Amino acid sequence: MATIVDEAVDVDLAADGDPRAFVWKRFEHRVIGQPQALFSRQAWWTGDSSPARIDIETWRVDAARGDEEPTRYDLRRDTTGRWTLAVAWT
Numbered sequence: 001m002a003t004i005v006d007e008a009v010d011v012d013l014a015a016d017g018d019p020r021a022f023v024w025k026r027f028e029h030r031v032i033g034q035p036q037a038l039f040s041r042q043a044w045w046t047g048d049s050s051p052a053r054i055d056i057e058t059w060r061v062d063a064a065r066g067d068e069e070p071t072r073y074d075l076r077r078d079t080t081g082r083w084t085l086a087v088a089w090t
Contacts, residue, residue: 003088011075011083019059019075024085029063032070036060058086 005024012021018035021028039055057077064070072089 001090003090005073005085005088007085009075009083009085011077019061022061022063022073022075022083022085027065029065029073031061031063033062038074 007024010023011019014020018031018037020031022031023029036059038058038060059075059077060072061075062070062072073085074087074089076084076086078084
């Protein structure tokens with residue numbers, strides 16, 4: 001089941017640019033396994049979009065806080081480089 005979170009997070013990137021950890025609600029969540037890059041198209045002619053960027057960059061990751069069981073999350077990066085925790089899959 002997907003839970004919309006839509007909160008700003010700090011993301012630590014590996015040398016290859018993949019997310020390797022993020023901080024949400026003061027706790028670090030370590031990415032486990034290989035993150036999956038997902039790109040979706042948006043209609044740039046509607047809303048606040050721009051034709052300079054028509055793809056939305058999202059990373060689906062499995063991450064765990066401490067010794068807890070991993071949870072699947074969707075992290076989204078905007079055009080300014082800011083990250084948002086978009087969805088928690090529970």
